[in-house]
Amino acid sequence: MNEQTAVLGLIDIAPNARGWGFSRYILGKLPFKHIPGLQFCKVLGSGLNGGFSTTPSLTKQGFFCVFDSAQNAARFEESSSILKAYQDHAKEFFLATVQPYSSRGSWSGFSLLCSDPNPPKLGPIASLTRASIRPSKAMQFWAKAKPAEDAINLASGKILTAGVGEAPYFRQATFTIWDNAQSLDQYAQQGAHLSAIKAAYGQAYFSESMFTRFRVIKAQGIWQGKHVQIP
Template identity: 85%
Template sequence: MNDQTAVLGLIDIASDARGWGFSRYILGKRPFHHIPGLLFCKVLGSGMNGGFSTTPSLTKQGFFCVFDSEHHAARFRESSLIVKAYENHAHEFFTATVKAYSSRGSWSGFSMSCSDPNPPSQGPIASLTRASIRPSKAIAFWKKAKPAEAAIAHASGKILTAGVGEAPYFRQATFTIWDNAQSLEQYAQQGAHLAAIKAAYGQSYFSESMFTRFKVIQARGVWQGKHVNIT
């Protein structure tokens, strides 16, 4: 039985640890090698203020790791040296442990598997949207992204939002947590976000994309001044 479980981390590096933080970009995925059960890993940066921005942040970072089981994901979150190192060098630190119930597309050729295709009947869910933006479509994409980001800031039922990515301008991702599936649907199917999605598909903005929704197993920590504790 498939038991894929992902851990997403968001980190705002402390002011006295910026050298260490910068070294994360140089090292990339190397500190994550040989972690038991790890299937997929991305080391991420973020835009200014932790959101979508054409100006990269110097301190806000992240990682996204997929494991073959909930056991290995929990072991990574609770006892891995790299997670503890991030936490020790952070001004803000947040992690979410999640299981996909819906996913389409891929990320660097990797596709998420779903153990249960049914969304939870109640309780929080998370969403990850990532894309490789075609260079010829970058300007058009960013024009659509700005209104969508402004809309999500005022969306009802949003618990947390973060803009992350592998590279500025062209490899972007958005991670959000919502009170329930209904809150996410209400945001996704109207206004600036709906217009952005229609444009992205209609005009082939992306060379690769992945849209995944998750059941939240656990989420805790601080991001952009907000404390989250979901167990």
């Protein structure tokens, strides 16, 4: 049975550690090399104030790692010198451990596996939406993205939201945590977000995309001034 498990970190680098924070982009995935069970890794930047923005943040960043098992993900969280280094240089630090139950598309050719497609009946879920935006469609995409972000900030049932990406403007992602699947569906299937999704597919905004929903195994820390503790 597939136990593919992802670990997502969100970090706001402390004012006296900005040089160290910038070095994370230069080193990229190199510090994560040879971690047992690691199948996929992305070192990410974030938008201004940690949101989904065309203006990159100078301090907020993150990473997304996928492991072949829950055990290897847990070992990474419990003993990784990488996590300790991030924590030591952070003003805010947040970590989520999640398992996919629904996913379509790919990220740099990598697709997530789902052994159980049913959402949890109770408890929080997470969502990751990422895309490589075609340069010729970027202006149309960002015109739709801002109203969708405004809507998510007002959505009920939202626990956390973060805008991350591999490169400003063209390679973007959104990570969110919700009280339950119903809260996410209510946001996703109406209003500005629904309009943005219809436009994205109808007008081929993306050269590659991935849309994934996860069970939240645990999530804890601070992001955008908000404390999160699950379970």
